[in-house]
Amino acid sequence: MMSSENRSDFSASCSSITEEARAKINLALHVTGQRPDGYHLLDMLVTFADHGDRLDFMRSPTDELTLSGRFGEVLAGDGGTNLVLKSRDLLRQAIGTVAFPVRIHLEKNLPVASGIGGGSADAAATLRGLMRLWGTTLSAETLAALALKLGADVPMCLESRPLIARGIGEKIEAVPDLPAFAMVLANPLKGVSTPEVFRRLATKNNPALSLAPSPPQTADWLAAIAAARNDLEPPARELVPEIAVISAMLEAHGALLTRMSGSGATCFGIFATMTAAEGAAAALHDERPGWYFQATETVSGGA
Numbered sequence: 001m002m003s004s005e006n007r008s009d010f011s012a013s014c015s016s017i018t019e020e021a022r023a024k025i026n027l028a029l030h031v032t033g034q035r036p037d038g039y040h041l042l043d044m045l046v047t048f049a050d051h052g053d054r055l056d057f058m059r060s061p062t063d064e065l066t067l068s069g070r071f072g073e074v075l076a077g078d079g080g081t082n083l084v085l086k087s088r089d090l091l092r093q094a095i096g097t098v099a100f101p102v103r104i105h106l107e108k109n110l111p112v113a114s115g116i117g118g119g120s121a122d123a124a125a126t127l128r129g130l131m132r133l134w135g136t137t138l139s140a141e142t143l144a145a146l147a148l149k150l151g152a153d154v155p156m157c158l159e160s161r162p163l164i165a166r167g168i169g170e171k172i173e174a175v176p177d178l179p180a181f182a183m184v185l186a187n188p189l190k191g192v193s194t195p196e197v198f199r200r201l202a203t204k205n206n207p208a209l210s211l212a213p214s215p216p217q218t219a220d221w222l223a224a225i226a227a228a229r230n231d232l233e234p235p236a237r238e239l240v241p242e243i244a245v246i247s248a249m250l251e252a253h254g255a256l257l258t259r260m261s262g263s264g265a266t267c268f269g270i271f272a273t274m275t276a277a278e279g280a281a282a283a284l285h286d287e288r289p290g291w292y293f294q295a296t297e298t299v300s301g302g303a
């Protein structure tokens with residue numbers, strides 16, 4: 001059963017477990033090949049925002065999912081909460097013993113199908129939250145395999161810290177030296193079909209991501225990221241011309257570096273300070289009140 005409601009009503013009524021589902025940001029995404037099953041081989045430098053969805057979990061007489069947040073209605077309409085429910089069902093199946101019914105509340109703050117991993121982050125948060133609520137643990141390997149079944153980005157969302165991911169996203173290596181960045185996330189609220197973006201790629205065998213050795217200063221990291229790419233950005237721009245517009249708007253408001261994340265349409269701008277990022281987000285919102293602009297600080301690798 002799904003319904004929209006105010007999250008504070010939910011939290012006030014009983015004690016619950018909370019998990020953050022942080023936005024995933026692809027600082028770089030190189031498409032380096034394609035597997036025989038059609039999935040693409042990627043090299044990705046990934047970080048996470050201090051902004052995202054929020055999920056609450058509690059014991060309940062029956063299984064239930066409720067929604068709130070700016071984008072909650074979008075999910076209520078099209079069944080896009082699938083990944084939360086799939087994660088619950090898959091974990092229940094994996095632990096084998098009786099797992100009592102749960103009420104899950106999803107505060108959907110991230111735009112849907114937008115390249116910042118909202119659905120994948122929700123899936124990872126559901127696995128984490130329900131393991132806590134049901135008092136169960138799985139081996140790291142079993143958990144990673146479950147996560148990968150739910151989507152290529154779910155294993156990295158389980159980590160929620162700076163990392164390099166290879167393969168289709170399952171080969172993960174922490175990047176402890178990555179600094180925090182002051183960022184604005186920007187989306188024209190046009191959904192992009194990920195398979196369609198991949199289909200439009202001009203070439204699938206692009207140069208790998210090369211970042212070694214780890215740059216010591218933020219400015220060096222910025223130069224290294226600027227020298228990398230998101231290979232999905234050109235085909236996504238063909239599908240959604242607003243990506244070029246929003247990217248130019250971020251630059252006009254002082255972003256040091258702008259790029260699209262994932263298969264789009266969310267773009268990020270990196271700013272010199274959080275004050276600059278917050279000022280830019282407010283000004284951008286005034287220019288295009290219907291679009292999504294969010295200032296956020298990303299997590300640092302050493303945190």
Ligand code: C5P
Nearest residue numbers: 038039040041151152153168194195198
């Ligand atoms: O794994 P996820 O559900 O996020 O992927 C959505 C779609 O994107 C896949 O069905 C596939 O068409 C495409 N994809 C891909 N290579 C990847 C990840 C996704 O071709 N590494």
